[in-house]
Amino acid sequence: MNKREDYISWDEYFMGVAMLSAMRSKDPNTQVGACIVSEDHKILSMGYNGLPVGCSDDEFPWNREGEPYDNKYFYTTHSELNAILNYRGGSLEDSRLYVTLFPCNECAKAIIQSGIRTVVYADNKYAGTPSVRASQRMFDAAGVRYYQYQMGGRKIELEL
Ligand SMILES: Nc1nc(=O)n([C@H]2C[C@H](O)[C@@H](COP(=O)(O)O)O2)cc1CO
Numbered sequence: 746m747n748k749r750e751d752y753i754s755w756d757e758y759f760m761g762v763a764m765l766s767a768m769r770s771k772d773p774n775t776q777v778g779a780c781i782v783s784e785d786h787k788i789l790s791m792g793y794n795g796l797p798v799g800c801s802d803d804e805f806p807w808n809r810e811g812e813p814y815d816n817k818y819f820y821t822t823h824s825e826l827n828a829i830l831n832y833r834g835g836s837l838e839d840s841r842l843y844v845t846l847f848p849c850n851e852c853a854k855a856i857i858q859s860g861i862r863t864v865v866y867a868d869n870k871y872a873g874t875p876s877v878r879a880s881q882r883m884f885d886a887a888g889v890r891y892y893q894y895q896m897g898g899r900k901i902e903l904e905l
């Protein structure tokens with residue numbers, strides 16, 4: 746008997762995990778998921794965008810507009826940073842990050858400084874903004890490789 750051939754690829758597996766992770770996000774506008782993987786294809790950490798521990802999802806703001814104190818941007822931790830901070834195992838040197846949205850400039854700094862060497866992203870809906878351009882500029886300078894995950898149109902259904 747031959748092995749089954751329709752198994753998911755490494756890229757599908759890890760981007761799939763990042764997408765599943767994004768489904769935990771409470772952000773009504775943008776849900777982002779991240780998955781950090783070692784060179785030998787082991788999942789090291791995961792994250793999604795959300796509030797820091799102790800900051801209630803029901804009490805802190807989720808709106809995009811208004812005073813900085815009263816909107817979500819001061820409070821949400823991005824999925825990439827959460828994935829980096831969730832890792833308690835030591836070094837992320839030479840690892841690979843799968844993320845459903847291209848990283849912002851703040852996360853780019855954390856990505857570079859933590860030793861992540863490759864970023865695989867899915868969506869890039871903020872392409873061309875100063876934040877994304879700054880991330881690209883820093884990744885290019887630091888030698889962090891980044892490329893877009895090619896959606897294969899494959900549908901994976903889970904019954905939970
Ligand atoms: N790469 C990213 N990772 C993230 O986790 N985020 C989070 C921060 C916010 O919670 C949300 C973006 O909200 P909005 O501006 O699209 O309504 O996604 C945002 C970006 C974009 O740079």
Ligand SMILES: [Zn+2]
Nearest residue numbers: 823848849852
């Ligand atoms: Zn970010």
